[in-house]
Amino acid sequence: MRARRSYSAYILLTVFVVGGLGYLIIPYLRSKSSEPVASIPTESASAPSFVKEGEVTFLSGGKMIKKIDVEIAENEAERNKGLMYRPYMPDSVGMLFIFQESAPLEFWMKNTQIPLDIIYVDSNKKIVSIQKNARPFSEENLPSYADAQYVVEVNAGYTDLHGIKVGDSIQF
Known part of the structure; x- marks a missing residue:
């Protein structure tokens, strides 16, 4: 056994x-x-890379606060895509949206992976409102509360960090 x-x-x-x-x-x-x-593509391999197309300077009382490099979204397709599908954005860059006319605007964060500050700017390049810390992937409408012709998107917290507020202006 x-x-x-x-x-x-x-x-x-x-x-x-x-x-x-x-x-x-x-x-x-x-x-x-x-x-x-x-092979399975990685998220970063399929994420759009940043392409500098201009600069935006934030001004308070005519004095420079901060300058960033921007991509420009000036047609409907570019504006619709915005910063979607990007897992990361350096603090030194952002996106400038240019519209043909000044009107009340609303943005949302669908397919946007990073939290943003959305800065609404009127036709005189004066900041009329800021939607701070917009939540990633949210489909909530984030209104301008006033007529705006330009919008600048930066990383969440950027406006507080640099003291950018309603009434300041931009130059590009």
Whole structure:
């Protein structure tokens, strides 16, 4: 009886060892085959990269507060996409939206991964309202509360950090 248990244990141990080696070796052999291996794109590989198209300077009483590099969204397709699908944005950049006419505006954060401050600016380039810390992926409408022709989007907290407020102005 004792010999049979030892023999059974030996067979069971051998099966586990061979199975374990097979589990480790088969994926290695498959990766060495001539068949192409499908790759899954990473989020950063598919995320749009920043392209500097201009600069926006924030002014208070005619004095410069801060300057950022911006991408410009000046047609409907660019305005609709905005900063969607970007997992990160440096504090030194933003997006400037340019509209043909001044009117009440509303933005939302659908497909936008980073929290933003949305700065509404009138036709005289004066800041009329700021929607602070807009929540990522939110479909809530964030209104300008006044006529606006330009909108600047920056990282959430940027306006508080640099003291940018309603009544200040921009230059681009």
